Amino acid sequence: MTMDKQFDQFRASLLYCNKCGRAMPVRERLLLVLPDGELYDYLCQGCGSSLGSKTERATGPKVSPAKMQSPPPGQQRRAPKRKR
Numbered sequence: 552m553t554m555d556k557q558f559d560q561f562r563a564s565l566l567y568c569n570k571c572g573r574a575m576p577v578r579e580r581l582l583l584v585l586p587d588g589e590l591y592d593y594l595c596q597g598c599g600s601s602l603g604s605k606t607e608r609a610t611g612p613k614v615s616p617a618k619m620q621s622p623p624p625g626q627q628r629r630a631p632k633r634k635r
């Protein structure tokens with residue numbers, strides 16, 4: 552197996568498994584693709600049971616949250632609301 556190359560990536564992926572009775576390495580499995588990310592399922596590599604899940608935000612290149620591109624408030628056009 553080529554675990555060595557991937558090991559660095561999965562180093563923190565140890566979750567406690569009830570069936571195995573100890574922290575086990577887990578395997579990421581893509582469960583759902585959401586509009587703003589992807590939902591991953593964590594499967595125990597020992598017995599294959601699901602140990603949890605996480606949502607990975609679909610982010611492009613690294614952008615610091617503080618530098619989010621948002622138009623200045625003055626330039627936002629208000630769409631006329633017609634709710635009657």
Ligand SMILES: [Zn+2]
Pocket residue numbers: 568569570571572575595596597598599600
């Ligand atoms: Zn297990």
